[in-house]
Amino acid sequence: MKIVFISLYNKVAYECRIMSTCLKKEGHEVHIIFIKDSEIYNESSITDETHPLTRMSDEVSEKEIDQMLSLLRHIKPDIVGISVRSPFFEMTKDMVKRIKDCGLDPLIVLGGVHPTCCPEDCIKVADAICIGDGEEAILELAIRMQKKKSLKGIHNIWIREGNKVYKSEIGRLTRLAGLGIPDYARDNKHYISTCPPEDDSTLTYNLMVTRGCVFSCSYCYNSVIRKMLKKPRYEMKPVREVIEELAAAKQRYPNLKMVVFDDDIFPFKKEWVDRFCAQYKEQINLPFFCYMHPSTISEEYVSRLHDAGLYFAKMGIQHGSDRIRKEYYNRNESKERILESARILNKYVYTSYDLITGTPVETESDLMEQLELMLEIPRPFILGVYTMGYCQNYDLTNRFLEEGLIREDQFESSNMHSMKNMFKINYPSERAKKIYELLSLTPDFRVSKQRIREILHDKDKFDKFSIAEIQPKGIFIVEYNKNNSINLQSTNTMMFQIYNYDKREYRNMILTLKIGNSAEWSAEIPCFYGDYSKNVNVVIDCPFAVFTIVSRNGFEVPVKTRQKIDGYAPKTGKHLIRLLLKDDKGNIIGSYKRKAYLRTSKRAKESFANILMQRVRGVLDVC
Ligand code: SF4
Structure with missing residues (x-):
């Protein structure tokens, strides 16, 4: 069978690459088409219109679609799998139509986050969808197609024939052990509006060693999966296989300087961490980055990882207000816990923090509380402030919808809302805008915290201050x-x-x-x-x-x-x-x-x- 995966704005594309490995092992021919790159940045900071970065909110152009179609005509695939994230759903619908209209007739399967959360919408536009893990499902689909058997009843796969939809239960979880190394081979990779990676100049290697998350934040895909499976999903790859993958990466990329663990939360179980630290330090010995959760951080944990090579970590705080975190985001870590974790990170590694704000329930007092918290966080740090995006069927989205606080046209899937507005905050009031401005100064080493506090607690100074005056320019x-x-x-x-x-x-x-x-x-x-x-x-x-x-x-x-x-x-x-x-x-x-x-x-x-x-x-x- 010939299978083509299409990855939009995502050149790392673990899922496509690992499915490719599984399919290739069984003798199938697999291609991956990467369309556009995945740089996310604050658009307001780009003043030069000719800047080479692709904007995530730039839609796929007519020319790029034509390039994709001519590749597909050349390959003549039996299956086309498109990995769909919510903001790209409208774009995907158009691409599916264009593939169908161009005279090819592959089985088009949509997979990934959006089809898993919104299967009813997605099955209307494709021949099949994959909900949840795809490795075993796509393999069985390919085998059955090859043997010309019925495609109905494959776990995690829904099939549509005309208006009739044959559904399957989500339930087949891929075991990470033994899956193999994601397919980074050069053959059969095609790049549209993005560059092929050069082995010699590759400095960083991204990988994932877990699937799922032990937490269940109301705005996150993992909470949807937890509800579907009726239990949390969290699995770690065996340390031996992680080290094997990294050793292969070191061999492939001679100038590799850094490893990026893209897991939602880096593994924290002691036995795994102990084994990882010992083997990583001995066999890989490269600085690495990972994501952490305040509740999994302890001094022993961070110092061990630091000794093994951790130099940069990102921790999601998500909101500085206890009320927003607990009542709306379903995050139960206390402020004290967040601060303690930040102090530990600061002692060992360079740190970045994320906040997700801009929900309709946020009050000025929540924003003040958030600012106070960020002033307690030890410098230096990087701060990412993002606006909340609303994906269908997430707990927070459903709640806000029921309470009449958001509309359906604010869904990510309807208009690339979050991509276009990721860094834009709609300030509910002039005062709120000023609090956000002070928040943006919290990591700036050129503005003392004392100065920010003075402005915050002096009504006169607060009313009069202008960010343009206190923030060094350019x-x-x-x-x-x-x-x-x-x-x-x-x-x-x-x-x-x-x-x-x-x-x-x-x-x-x-x-x-x-x-x-x-x-x-x-x-x-x-x-x-x-x-x-x-x-x-x-x-x-x-x-x-x-x-x-x-x-x-x-x-x-x-x-x-x-x-x-x-x-x-x-x-x-x-x-x-x-x-x-x-x-x-x-x-x-x-x-x-x-x-x-x-x-x-x-x-x-x-x-x-x-x-x-x-x-x-x-x-x-x-x-
Ligand atoms: S901790 Fe992160 S990955 Fe886990 S559920 Fe919350 S937002 Fe999602």
């Missing part, structure tokens, strides 16, 4: 680690977050900034005791080219700045900016090139060299 946030490229936002002042991956070797890094063809400055970024978790922020005030380095632990960082061309200050206007990050042996480990608008003040032109000498300094982090 900051670049740059990370070089993600895709082997430096990504920066905004103009004139740049703030970099530099992660030093080298655990064992004590290496400094050289950051070079070039403006146009004639101006070039370099700063040496010291490696802190060879410990990758001690990342630094580098602020470059541009075009002064003043490098300021701030360490996470408040070290004074000696900066050696070399200026290639004395006294040069570029004129106001568009300039080609190039950033190069090199190790101490001169190897490039990150680079960035972009045209950006720089403003050059009169003062800069007059006393550029003078200012440069005065302002090169190390400063303390403001915690």
Whole structure:
């Protein structure tokens, strides 16, 4: 059988890749078509319209559909499986119609989160749907098609013949043990509006070692699955197989620098963690990232993982108000627990926190409580504030719908609502807007917490403050680690977050900034005791080219700045900016090139060299 999976905005696509592995083992020919990439970012920060990132809210174009159809005509598949997330349902409906209209007649199967949560809607547009786990179901479907047997009655598969739908129970859970390694082979992978991965330049490897979650948040897919199965679903892959997968990845990608565990919650059972830490450190020994839950964090747990290589963790707080968390989100961890977990994380690793806000039940007092909590969280941290998206049949969606607090046209599946508005918050009042603005300052090391508290607790100051006055403007946030490229936002002042991956070797890094063809400055970024978790922020005030380095632990960082061309200050206007990050042996480990608008003040032109000498300094982090 020939099977084609279509993955929208998702190049990692574990489920498609693992199903591909299962099908290939049985001798089937499997292709995966990746359409568009999955970069999610704050659109408001992108000022340059020619920015190469695909916007998640950009719909698939006519040209891209044509490319997909010509690939399908060439492959002539028996089965086309489309992995559907709720925001892409409308787009998927259109794609199914176009495949049917183009003269091909494969069995079209929709699978993934949306068909599992909304099977009745999805079966109307496809020949079949897969609810829940797909590995065994798709295999049986392929075998039965090959043997020309009836497709009815396969666990997890619904079949439609005309208007008649043959349903099956969800119940067949895939056992993760023995599933094999996701299919990362180069053959039969097709890329539309996204680039094929280059083995040599791949720096990060993403994987999942669990399925399901022990918690049941009301806005999450896992709570729907729990209801369908009438029990929680949580399974961990055996440690031995995790290590085998990573060892294979290390061999495939010679320059691999980091491992990303994309599990909803990283495993926390002691026996598994102990075995993992020992084997990971010995055989893989790469820095890694993972997601954590406040309730699973303890000092022993984090310190063990840190010793094995954990350098960066993301913890979902989701809301700072006890009332919202407990009464609406079905999250029972206390504020004290959240703070204790944050303190532990801060002691060992770099941390990012997520908040999901903007629901109709949120009051000003909830927002104040949330802000107070975030002010208690130790810096440094990254904060992601997202608006709630409403997926059909999730507990929170049903509740808000029944209470008349949301409408059906706000569903993610109806209009890509969440993709378009992921970072946009509808402020219920001017006062609420100001609280959100203060919230956005909580991780900003350039604004002291004391200052935020003063504004918050002084009515006069609160009424008068304007974020434009207290937030330093034009900051670049740059990370070089993600895709082997430096990504920066905004103009004139740049703030970099530099992660030093080298655990064992004590290496400094050289950051070079070039403006146009004639101006070039370099700063040496010291490696802190060879410990990758001690990342630094580098602020470059541009075009002064003043490098300021701030360490996470408040070290004074000696900066050696070399200026290639004395006294040069570029004129106001568009300039080609190039950033190069090199190790101490001169190897490039990150680079960035972009045209950006720089403003050059009169003062800069007059006393550029003078200012440069005065302002090169190390400063303390403001915690
Ligand atoms: S903890 Fe995370 S993954 Fe688990 S149910 Fe809650 S939101 Fe979903």
